[in-house]
Amino acid sequence: MQHNYSYESALATSERIGWKVDDIIGGDKRLDFSKPFMPESLAQVKKLSFLTSEEQRTLNQIRGHEYLAMFGLVEEFILPYVVDHARPQLSGDDYRVRALLQFAGEEAKHIHLFKRFRQEFEGGFGSKCDFIGPAEDVKRFVLSHSPLGVGIAILHIEWMTLRHYIEGVKDNQDLDLQFKSLLKHHWLEESQHTKLDTLIVEALAEAATEKEIDQAFREYADIGGFLDNGIKQQTEFDVESFVRATGRNLSKSEREAMTATVLKGMRWTYLGTGMTHTNFLATIEQISPEGKKQIEAMAPMFC
């Protein structure tokens, strides 16, 4: 991809933006449960016309909880990945060292932020929402792949985060302001991560053999398949959480419709929005036109 990303400018932007977790949540900054949390483009609950608008909002908030937990989960493997990548280069270019450590520090902060929001959610929602895991197992699985394979998966995650905010949240006046603030602040820092991860992936790809590049694309698909299995399990949890929260007795066909809709919404949120992101695909194409074709062939299943 033709770009002008650099460690120096990413670091400068990041230092200008820097926010604290306590600036965003705590004290009088509370979630408003009378509002939806997720944009409809991701939540997709309005398709379920057999639900009342209140029930649709409850399902939307359950998807919001899942979003908090999912980002908490993926950031758990992004953090050690970035630290491992930075470790051998600590005596190299000063801007690169600092930008990478800043990247890692921000992901550690995001883990904390998503955790705080999840606590806040659990305190106010009124019933329990389950989430897949444990994060430790997911981390072990993902990091068992080559740095290039994992780097490509992370690049997908960074770009999809930007897309969620820009396309669904930025100009959305319906959402809870607190949840919107979370997504905005996350987006502000993820905007640097997309650039830094592009630089990481490009450097790894440049040093890789053709065989290693082919392997990295198989690993990307492998990690995606693993996340998709988690998504299928989480779909069941979201539906269960809905039943628990509303006490509604879903008929067999209603339950099937809700399961299919939540699954589609989750696949689009975590897989489709990344796999079809123009900038993600531009970097991929530069590494391997064949790899790009493979991703484009897989993408419709998640869109």
Ligand SMILES: [Fe+2]
């Ligand atoms: Fe993050």
Ligand SMILES: [Fe+2]
């Ligand atoms: Fe990130």
